[in-house]
Amino acid sequence: xxKRILLVGVLCWAxxxxxxSVEALKAFLNSTPRLKGDFTQTVYDKNQRVVQKSSGxxxxxxxxxxxxxxxxxxxxxxxxxxxxxxxxxxxLNQVTVRKMGTxxxxxxxxxxxxxxxxxxxxxxxxxxxxxxxxxxxxSPKSQDAGFSKVQLGLExxxxxxxxxxxxxxxxxxxxxTKLTTPAKQDSKLFTFTPPAGADVVGE
Numbered sequence: 001x002x003k004r005i006l007l008v009g010v011l012c013w014a015x016x017x018x019x020x021s022v023e024a025l026k027a028f029l030n031s032t033p034r035l036k037g038d039f040t041q042t043v044y045d046k047n048q049r050v051v052q053k054s055s056g057x058x059x060x061x062x063x064x065x066x067x068x069x070x071x072x073x074x075x076x077x078x079x080x081x082x083x084x085x086x087x088x089x090x091x092l093n094q095v096t097v098r099k100m101g102t103x104x105x106x107x108x109x110x111x112x113x114x115x116x117x118x119x120x121x122x123x124x125x126x127x128x129x130x131x132x133x134x135x136x137x138x139s140p141k142s143q144d145a146g147f148s149k150v151q152l153g154l155e156x157x158x159x160x161x162x163x164x165x166x167x168x169x170x171x172x173x174x175x176x177t178k179l180t181t182p183a184k185q186d187s188k189l190f191t192f193t194p195p196a197g198a199d200v201v202g203e
Contacts, residue, residue: 021126021134024157029118035060037179039108046169058109064100065190066109079192080110086192095194097202108162108174111138111150127151133161 036059043052056071063082070076077088080100087096100110114121118138127135133153140147146166153161158179164172194200 021136021154022124024134024154025124025136025152025159026118028154028157028159029062029112032181033062034182034185035112035179036182036185038177039174040177041108041172041174044171044173048171051170059185059189060109060113061185061190062113064113066113067189068109077192078109079190080113081190081192085110086194088192088194088198093195093198095198095200095202097200108164108172111162112159122150 036057038055038057040055041053042050045051054070054072054074056069058069059067064080065082066078066080068078075090077086077090079086079088083100085098085100088094089096111118118124121142122138122140125137127137129135131153133155136152136154138150138152140150147164148167149165151163151165152159153163155161160176160179162172162174162176164174166172
């Protein structure tokens with residue numbers, strides 16, 4: 001009898017824990033139409049060797065608008081204007097443009113700023129606690145996403161970390177700091193015009 005009660009209690013707790021992390025993620029996204037902060041990004045190969053490090057800042061205005069600015073070790077700019085995603089490489093003076101719906105994996109900001117709910121594009125489930133964070137697994141429903149899984153780490157109800165696992169065995173780990181939720185965002189942040197003479201590739 002006691003074993004049965006204990007088992008029921010454990011199952012109820014597990015269901016509550018799963019709902020807690022996933023619901024906390026949903027609540028964060030639903031209550032955060034605008035977000036700004038800094039990021040650090042580390043890319044690991046399939047053998048967990050560091051192959052790239054970068055840092056910069058980002059701004060998000062849901063739905064569908066974001067600015068992702070890489071400042072170190074080289075300059076790079078990714079802008080989502082709600083319809084298209086623009087990637088500008090100043091060193092090459094090249095711009096790559098894609099429709100928003102086909103550019104889901106172009107930037108972590110695109111995931112956080114996406115139109116609609118995260119559940120429309122991902123299957124969400126609790127991934128437990130690790131390193132002081134509550135993690136949620138997000139598996140893309142589309143096979144064209146460019147990655148096999150995303151993990152989002154929450155602290156006090158806010159997304160402060162993200163892991164992206166691509167289809168080639170690489171893992172991208174990001175941490176977000178200095179997060180703010182501004183009442184307004186400058187609309188110019190989410191517009192992009194290719195510089196004169198730049199090579200524009202894509203749609």
